[in-house]
Amino acid sequence: MAPGLFIAGTEKMGKGVFTSVAITAGSVIEIAPVIVMSGKERELLDQTLLHDYIFEWGTGGQCAMALGWVPVYNHSYMANCEYEMDYTTNSIAIQTVRDIRAGEELFINYGGSWDEQKPVWFEAK
Structure with a gap:
């Protein structure tokens, strides 16, 4: 985890990740392990609140x-960070795509690439 990151409340989105220090573009700010689940386990997760927090993983319906x-x-559709999945190490890395000012909230685009414009599941309804 990069120094200066913290979790705080947001006006509209509950909680979010922020930074208390400036971060340069291209900085990896977090590498997190993942728990990979089968397609059958995913069917169960899709019936819970955790559905909103899982990532598609590989092929075959895994998450x-x-x-x-x-x-x-x-x-955000114009996120200041992007995520990259590493299927070999079962991890996700978060990296900045532009310089970030101290005090800014850090966003990823749930659609995949940091600038993807296709509506995500909770806005496509």
């Missing part, structure tokens, strides 16, 4: 629950 602070990063 993964990220540990660390990854589930707390909020969504």
Whole structure:
């Protein structure tokens, strides 16, 4: 975990991840392990609140629950961070895509790439 990161309340999204220090573009700020679950386990998770916090993982309907602070990063269509999945180490890395000012909230795009514009599941309804 990068120094200066903290979790705080947000006006509209519950809680989010923020930074108290400036972070340069291209910085890896977190590498979190994931728990990989089968397609059958995913069917059960889809019936719970955890559905909103899992990632598609590989093929065959698998999913993964990220540990660390990854589930707390909020969504933005013009995110200032991106995530990368490592299927070999079963981890997700969060990296900045631009310089971040102290005090800023850190966002990822739930659609995949940091600038994906396709509506995510909770807005596509």
